Amino acid sequence: AVKRSGADGVCAINTLKSMIGVDLETFIPYPNVGGYSTYGGYSGPAIKPVTLRCVAEIAKSVDIPIAAVGGISTWSDAVEFLLLGATNIQLCTAVMHHGFRIIEDLIDGLSVYLEEKGMDSVKELVGKALPYIADHSKLSRDYKVVSTVNRETCVKCDVCYIACMDGAHQAIDLDEMRIPVINEDKCKGCGMCETVCPVEECITLKPRES
Ligand SMILES: Cc1cc2nc3c(=O)[nH]c(=O)nc-3n(C[C@H](O)[C@H](O)[C@H](O)COP(=O)(O)O)c2cc1C
Ligand code: SF4
Ligand code: SF4
Known part of the structure; x- marks a missing residue:
């Protein structure tokens, strides 16, 4: 639908709508904002498997650039997303925890990995894992x-x-x-x-x- 509508690319998945808990004394869900609460966005490492699945499904369906975001913290996470068809990688929670210096760690890790694989660019990784995904019935x-x-x-x-x-x-x-x-x-x-x-x-x- 995104491609048919004329989009040049797609970003997946941002956050998952969630509720983090309920105060057992007051019965008010968290976060308590003046006596009321509401649903919020769940992000970080816990949502990585959902993002991996979504990115792979999109990559198998359309050939537009995919920005992967949701649960990426390390260079190896980034490689997994590239292998499943992401063409660029975004981080939020990990930067909030560790600061922008984490980007240097990602670049270092990716550089060593590419060298070990004899590759010149991350572009060579894009989509390499997709041929190995089959319908459940084919396993x-x-x-x-x-x-x-x-x-x-x-x-x-x-x-x-x-x-x-x-x-x-x-x-x-x-x-x-x-x-x-x-x-x-x-x-x-x-x-x-x-x-x-x-x-x-x-x-x-x-x-x-x-
Ligand atoms: C504290 C916080 C605030 C955020 N605010 C926004 C926002 O204003 N707009 C938006 O599109 N996404 C917002 N996000 C979502 C992030 O851009 C990102 O898509 C999401 O957190 C998933 O990536 P991550 O697992 O690397 O954090 C926010 C995330 C966090 C943790
Ligand atoms: S095999 Fe692992 S889980 Fe099982 S008893 Fe030994 S240490 Fe514990
Ligand atoms: S069925 Fe086999 S693999 Fe599953 S928990 Fe028991 S010992 Fe482990």
Whole structure:
């Protein structure tokens, strides 16, 4: 619709309309402005996944410049947006937190990344990830993974056990040392245990043999 209306480009997504909470004593939602509140714009890192999806969908639909804004804080965030079709990047929350000097960090990080990739310009990154996005129905049902636990780095916190027991497929038992043991017959590879584990790379998902 934006292109049909004659726009030269599009900016996505600004902020998401939101409400940050309610005062349990007065019943007045935040922010309390003289006894009343209203909806506000939610921005920053939490909205990055929504912005990534919107930018990708726009880039797959039209061939006009896309300014990505919403949740971008680092040079690697910027690269992700460029790869999904953004042609320029905007930051607000990150600059408010860290000041304009964060732009130098972005330029440094991007420069090193481009050098490592043997590229001369960020333009070469634009849209490179788009061919790998398919409809949900096109994703292979034959690609299966199974959870594995590194017994050496596990701190026996039980968090994965609880997540799988109460939120997934009851595929984790605890051995006599309280270290999780994966029941591969029950594990569906949902990744819940990997997500909640506090130790980096202690739980990994490996492709199933067959
Ligand atoms: C405190 C604050 C004030 C903002 N004021 C405006 C505004 O007046 N007009 C506007 O279009 N966007 C405004 N924005 C939205 C930003 O321009 C930006 O689109 C949004 O915050 C998402 O980017 P970010 O995640 O990098 O912050 C504001 C954002 C913040 C955090
Ligand atoms: S991947 Fe899912 S089903 Fe498998 S052990 Fe982890 S939480 Fe349980
Ligand atoms: S969540 Fe990670 S550290 Fe905690 S018990 Fe499970 S594997 Fe071990």
